[in-house]
Amino acid sequence: MNRRDTLKALGFLAAGSGIIxxxxxxxxxxxxxxxxxxxxxxxxxxxxxxxxxxxxxxxxSKHEFATITxxxxxxxxxxxxxxxxxxxxxxxxxxxxVKDLPEGQIPMRGGLKWLxxxxxxKYNNVFIECKQEEQFALLDEIAYPSxxxxxxxxGVAFFTLLRNLTASGFFTSQMGVKDIGYVGNxxxxxxxxxxxxxKEHGFDLEGVI
Amino acid sequence: xxxxQIKENPEEYDAIxxxxxxxxxxxxxxxxHAGQKxxxxxxxxxFDPAKDALQLRWPWESxxxxxxxxxxxxxxxxxxxxxxxNGEPYTKVAGTDFEWFRARMxxxxxxxxxxxxxxxxPEDFKPKDGVTDAWPITYDEVKPFYDRVDRLVGIYxxxxxxxxxxxxxxxxxxxxxxxxxxxxxxxxxxxxxxIPGRGSVxxxxxxxxxxxxVCFYCGQCGRSCKVYGDFSSSSCLVFPAMKTGNLTLVDxxxxxxxxxxxxxxxxxxxxxxxxxxxxxxxxxxxVILGASACESARIMLNSKSSVHPAGVGNSSGLVGKYxxxxxxxxxxxxxxxxxxxxxxxxxxxxxxxxYSPWWLDxxxxxxxxxxxxxxxxxxxxxxxxxxxxxxxxxxxxAGATGQAKEKGGYGLGLKQDYRNFYGANIGMAGxxxxxxxxxxxxxxxxxxxxxxxxxxxxxxxxxxNEEIAQAKHMQETFQSIMHEMGAxxxxxxxxxxxLYGLEAPGKIIHEGGTTRMGDDPKKSVLNKWGxxxxxxxxxxxxxxPFVQQGDKNLTWTxxxxxxxxxxxxxNQKTQLNS
Numbered sequence: 001m002n003r004r005d006t007l008k009a010l011g012f013l014a015a016g017s018g019i020i021x022x023x024x025x026x027x028x029x030x031x032x033x034x035x036x037x038x039x040x041x042x043x044x045x046x047x048x049x050x051x052x053x054x055x056x057x058x059x060x061s062k063h064e065f066a067t068i069t070x071x072x073x074x075x076x077x078x079x080x081x082x083x084x085x086x087x088x089x090x091x092x093x094x095x096x097x098v099k100d101l102p103e104g105q106i107p108m109r110g111g112l113k114w115l116x117x118x119x120x121x122k123y124n125n126v127f128i129e130c131k132q133e134e135q136f137a138l139l140d141e142i143a144y145p146s147x148x149x150x151x152x153x154x155g156v157a158f159f160t161l162l163r164n165l166t167a168s169g170f171f172t173s174q175m176g177v178k179d180i181g182y183v184g185n186x187x188x189x190x191x192x193x194x195x196x197x198x199k200e201h202g203f204d205l206e207g208v209i
Numbered sequence: 210x211x212x213x214q215i216k217e218n219p220e221e222y223d224a225i226x227x228x229x230x231x232x233x234x235x236x237x238x239x240x241x242h243a244g245q246k247x248x249x250x251x252x253x254x255x256f257d258p259a260k261d262a263l264q265l266r267w268p269w270e271s272x273x274x275x276x277x278x279x280x281x282x283x284x285x286x287x288x289x290x291x292x293x294x295n296g297e298p299y300t301k302v303a304g305t306d307f308e309w310f311r312a313r314m315x316x317x318x319x320x321x322x323x324x325x326x327x328x329x330x331p332e333d334f335k336p337k338d339g340v341t342d343a344w345p346i347t348y349d350e351v352k353p354f355y356d357r358v359d360r361l362v363g364i365y366x367x368x369x370x371x372x373x374x375x376x377x378x379x380x381x382x383x384x385x386x387x388x389x390x391x392x393x394x395x396x397x398x399x400x401x402x403x404i405p406g407r408g409s410v411x412x413x414x415x416x417x418x419x420x421x422x423v424c425f426y427c428g429q430c431g432r433s434c435k436v437y438g439d440f441s442s443s444s445c446l447v448f449p450a451m452k453t454g455n456l457t458l459v460d461x462x463x464x465x466x467x468x469x470x471x472x473x474x475x476x477x478x479x480x481x482x483x484x485x486x487x488x489x490x491x492x493x494x495x496v497i498l499g500a501s502a503c504e505s506a507r508i509m510l511n512s513k514s515s516v517h518p519a520g521v522g523n524s525s526g527l528v529g530k531y532x533x534x535x536x537x538x539x540x541x542x543x544x545x546x547x548x549x550x551x552x553x554x555x556x557x558x559x560x561x562x563x564y565s566p567w568w569l570d571x572x573x574x575x576x577x578x579x580x581x582x583x584x585x586x587x588x589x590x591x592x593x594x595x596x597x598x599x600x601x602x603x604x605x606x607a608g609a610t611g612q613a614k615e616k617g618g619y620g621l622g623l624k625q626d627y628r629n630f631y632g633a634n635i636g637m638a639g640x641x642x643x644x645x646x647x648x649x650x651x652x653x654x655x656x657x658x659x660x661x662x663x664x665x666x667x668x669x670x671x672x673x674n675e676e677i678a679q680a681k682h683m684q685e686t687f688q689s690i691m692h693e694m695g696a697x698x699x700x701x702x703x704x705x706x707x708l709y710g711l712e713a714p715g716k717i718i719h720e721g722g723t724t725r726m727g728d729d730p731k732k733s734v735l736n737k738w739g740x741x742x743x744x745x746x747x748x749x750x751x752x753x754p755f756v757q758q759g760d761k762n763l764t765w766t767x768x769x770x771x772x773x774x775x776x777x778x779x780n781q782k783t784q785l786n787s
Contacts, residue, residue, distance in 0.1 A: 002414050002423060040270065042261035044289060047279045051272050075619045081628075093274070100278050144615040146604075160600070163619065167596045167627060172268035172275070177591050180631050181552035185265060185590055187425035190557045192384030197551055203390050 054099045064112050067128050068094055068162075074139060075166040082179035085170045093169035094162075104161065111158025118155065215479070215488040222248040222457075224778070225478055225493035227464045227508065230317030231764050232750035232771040233499030234442030234450075235358075239775035241450035248491055249447070250462040250480055252500070253289055253313030256320060257448075258433035258441055262287060265427060265435075268592050275592035281310070283592060287320035287433035288312040296660035300667045307532070307651070307668035308715035309503060315460060316443035317501070318718065319764070320433040324408040324440060324560035325583065326364045326765045328355050330373030333759030338577035340675070341644060344756040345728045345737040348375065354769035362440050362768065363415040365558075366407035373759075374566040380413045382406060382562070383426075386555045388586040388635050389563045391544055395694030401582070401686060402568040408560030409440035409765075420449065428589065430559025439559065440764075462489070465663055466512040467496050467747060473516035475747045481661045495746040495778060499771065502753040503532070503651050506723035507666050509734075509747075510653045522724065522741035522749075527734050529652050531645040531722040532670060533758060536580065538680040538703070538710040539638035540687035542696040543602065544586075547633035555588050567760055576678040580641025580760045582686070588632035598699050599630045605697060606630070635696060639683035643676055645722045645757045649714070670714040680711035719763050721752030739774035750774050 039048040060068065072085035072094070082088075098104045115138065116126040123134045130138070142148060142155035143163075170176040198204040223245040226233045233249060240247050258264075263285040268274045271284040278284075281291040290312040299309050312318040331348040352375070358364075359378040366379040382405035385393065393403045410424050421444065422436025430439045437444035450456040461483045468477045468490065477492040498505035506529045510520040520528055567579030589595070603626040604616045618626070654667035684702060691698050703710035727733025730742035739754045741747040750771035752763050 005422060040263065040266065042263045042287075044279075050279065055272070076624050077620055079621055079624060093272075096272050097276070100273050100276065139619060143619050144617045146616050159619075160617070163600055163617070163623075164594065164597045167599070168274060168593050171596055171627060172591045172593065174267070174269055177268065180591060180628055182588060182591055183552055184554040184556035184588070185267065185427060185429075186554070187427065188554060190383055190426040190555070193387045193390065193555070194551075194553055197387060197553070198390075200551070201387060201390070201546065203387075 054096060057099055058095070059098050059105065060095055060109075063126075063128075064109065065091060065095065067112050067115070067126075070128050070135075071162060072166045072169075074135070075163050076170045082175050085166050088170050088173040088175045090166055090169035090173075093173075094165050097165060097169075104165075107158060107161055111155070111161065114154055114158060118152070213488060215490055218489065218491045221492040221494065222246050223493070223782075224248070224495045224497055225250065225491060226497045226499060227478065228252075228317065228499035228501065228504070228751065229315050229447055229458070230312075230442050230499060230501065230751065231319050231767045232752075233497070234316070234319070234446035235768050235771035236497050236499060236748075236750050236775045237450040237456050238446040239772055240778070241453045241455040243779050245455060245779070247450070247456040248493065249456055249458045250464055250478070250491075251315050251317075251458065251460045252463045252483065253315065253317075253460065255458075255460045256287075256289070256314040256316055256433075256443060258287070258316075258320065258437065258444055259435050262433040262435050264429050264432040266432075268590065273593060276594070282321060282431060285429070285432045287431065288318060289314040297665070298657065298659060299665050300654045300657060302667060302669040305669045305671050306713045306715075307534075307670040308713050309666070309668070309720070310715065310718045311501065311504070315447065315458070316433075316441045319440065319442040321431045322764060323583075323762065324410055324430050324558075325564070325762045326407050326409045326440075326560075327581070327761035328375045328377060328769075329759040329761050329766050330375050332373045333757075333761065336578070336757065338571060340577040341642070341757045345726055345733075351766070351769050351773065354773045355765065357772060358765060358768045360416075362409050362445050363411045363418075363421075364407060364409050364765075365405075365412045367405045369404050371402075371404075371566055377407070379407070380411065380415075383412060383558045385562050386557060386587050387550070388544065388547060388632075389584060391546065391694050392584050392635060392637075392690070393563060395696070396565060396582075396690045398693040399686070399689040400568075401565050401690060403563050403565050406561035406564050408558060410558045410560050411438045412558065421445070424558055426554075426556055426558060428556030428559050463661055463663070464500065464508055465661070467498075467508060467521050469512065469514050469516060469521055469744065471516065473514070473521075473744055475521070475744055483661070486661075495748065497748045497750055497774075497778075498753070499750040502720040502723045502751050502755075503529075503666060505749050505751055505753050506651055507653070507663075509724070511664055517744070521744050522734055522747055524743040525731055525734055527647075527725065527732070529666075529723050530647050530650045531725050531756075532649050532651055532668075532720065533643045533645045533722045534714050535717040535719040535758065535760065535762075536641040536643045536676050536679050537638060537712040537717040538683045539636060539700075540684065540691065540698060540702070540710070541598070541634065541636045541700040542691050542698040543598070543630065543633040544635055544694060544696050545605065545633070546695065548606065549629045550588065550632045552588065556590070574678075574682065576675040576682070577644070578642035578760065580639040580679060580683060582683075583638050583640065584636065585638070586632075586635035596627050596631065598634065599627050602697060602699055603630065634699075635694075637687050637690065639680070639686070640717060640719075640760055640762065641676075641679050641683070642758060642760045643714070644673065645725070645755075646673070651723060668715075672708065672711060672714065677708050677711060680709035681705075684709045719752070719758065721755035721758050721763055724749045724753035725756050726754040727756065738777040739770060740777070748774055748778065
């Protein structure tokens with residue numbers, strides 16, 4: 001087989017043309033409503049059954065979920081390039097992940113509670129009811145590990161976990177993949193680093209390897 | 210009481226092959242093409258990469274975005290199995306460790322492996338270090354088989370003429386990525402050799418092969434390839450063998466034991482169908498084990514009879530002994546020069562574009578043999594956790610007004626940091642020679658069985674000073690390469706308390722040595738052809754026969770030796786018939 005046959009076999013080459021047809025199956029999987037019909041070939045039965053079971057359960061309370069929704073948008077807000085974390089479905093992703101990896105359940109639930117208790121003490125309100133400048137002040141305490149006060153260490157640990165989950169959820173969504181500029185996952189030919197990039201990095205004259 | 214009925218297949222096959230990975234697949238390929246009637250038993254389900262690969266799927270098509278909850282290497286990885294299998298435990302002697310990775314599926318672990326395809330060299334077969342044991346065969350005896358594997362399966366690389374890193378018959382290698390150019394430059398400054406990678410990926414059409422597609426550079430070999438553009442045992446060996454009409458595959462067949470007659474010769478095997486729990490026996494003139502080094506040892510140890518009271522092939526008492534993996538340690542960092550990179554598709558191939566073969570003379574070192582280095586990094590497909598390192602180092606990014614920044618944060622600045630750091634990460638991992646020692650072994654646990662009632666393995670494995678010294682040397686090398694590149698190290702640099710980051714035995718998934726070959730039946734399980742000393746029609750074709758691995762990943766040697774053993778079997782039959 002040559003490369004043309006390869007692409008044809010994959011269905012990427014429209015019959016009779018040399019053009020790579022519009023790539024990939026971009027069907028969105030809604031993690032909140034996963035159905036049996038969504039089982040991909042190559043996913044094992046037990047894996048799919050597990051996914052279904054997870055999506056049928058609810059872990060976070062309404063209040064917890066609302067707090068998460070607010071927090072993830074503080075972490076990744078909308079800007080000129082892309083939408084916010086909640087617009088990319090990050091709260092649903094986090095709901096899925098704490099059931100998929102249950103060791104995250106206590107740190108998340110407890111962390112949310114920790115934040116509300118802290119918020120109540122300082123501003124007499126749970127986090128989502130605070131004014132925005134109060135919310136910023138609460139997050140500033142726990143968002144910078146190297147300057148955080150030792151008394152809020154648990155809050156720092158919670159925020160680190162939430163930040164990682166948010167970045168994972170956002171930048172692996174369709175919106176986030178586009179935002180970060182990943183342009184692979186499509187059949188092509190790798191001919192090495194583009195000339196302009198080689199030049200920019202000073203490798204155009206070196207001929208390494 | 211319910212009668213346990215055993216279903217007997219009346220047909221006698223020329224050979225029964227247990228396992229469908231690299232070793233079993235190659236044996237099936239050679240024997241079926243020579244007209245032998247072959248029965249292949251695979252413990253897992255049927256798997257065809259063309260249909261079952263999760264290649265070209267996007268991260269959002271996994272509800273966990275590729276996290277490793279049910280598959281150790283992530284949701285899209287093509288290994289059904291992992292470090293633990295439900296209902297199939299293994300145990301460890303207290304104070305020792307071994308992590309056993311099993312893939313239960315057609316093709317076994319060749320569906321997801323790294324495709325890094327290195328030959329062992331003359332000094333790997335006949336070491337000169339005074340510590341490690343010599344093989345009963347030389348590189349020159351194996352070379353013709355390596356050559357044939359190169360032509361049959363396909364491998365890219367470059368002719369370098371490095372004495373103990375033998376060249377092969379190569380397709381063109383993929384060009385280096387940007388991070389790999391920086392690594393090459395930095396490593397060479399640090400005195401470390403870097404050469405183009407060697408991988409079993411078809412970067413060009415394979416001459417004479419019409420069934421396999423050419424690589425289209427998605428970088429996802431670990432998901433297995435829908436166009437058979439890389440080596441999986443199924444696509445390259447088992448399917449062609451089935452096409453001859455001479456190989457019958459039975460999947461979901463978990464082998465219990467090798468059956469022997471009063472003379473001690475193998476007459477077949479018994480297995481349990483894992484889907485309906487029915488028991489079967491099948492007959493064969495020869496039995497070829499390719500179930501993985503530890504699983505083949507387990508089958509042999511469980512095959513007890515009056516002629517073979519310690520298990521078939523085990524009159525030396527050495528089945529299970531000399532178990533060894535590769536050593537492994539790694540370090541991660543990022544290159545400030547790669548921040549805010551221009552975006553383009555650099556997926557490349559899913560195997561290595563560059564690597565460092567062992568480059569030093571051991572005379573001045575505190576350990577024998579050596580290690581090679583594999584490198585990573587780049588603008589890869591986003592997946593679960595791929596940016597977790599950014600908030601740990603984003604103090605290195607200048608703030609909007611040029612002022613010093615704090616690590617962590619949130620908001621628009623953090624969102625931009627993720628973009629700026631994406632693709633600037635680099636990693637390096639050493640893979641080295643672990644010593645084959647008699648006191649590192651697997652044996653049958655006297656107290657435990659799996660869900661099929663088969664006695665399970667108990668492992669006893671400890672690293673020794675040589676391996677720890679090697680890991681220390683790796684970490685020093687990694688740091689010096691990072692330094693020469695101007696990289697920032699992001700991982701904690703492991704010290705003595707964590708054995709310099711030395712991975713637990715088994716973690717590199719290079720198990721071998723459990724049925725070592727040799728000329729002396731008292732000091733080895735198999736002869737130099739992979740034939741049991743005390744059961745002439747029993748053969749082992751996985752990495753069990755390895756006397757001592759080099760730092761070379763073992764698949765290419767499994768393929769070459771299985772081909773050699775299979776042709777020995779054919780020659781023996783010809784001699785008997787003439």
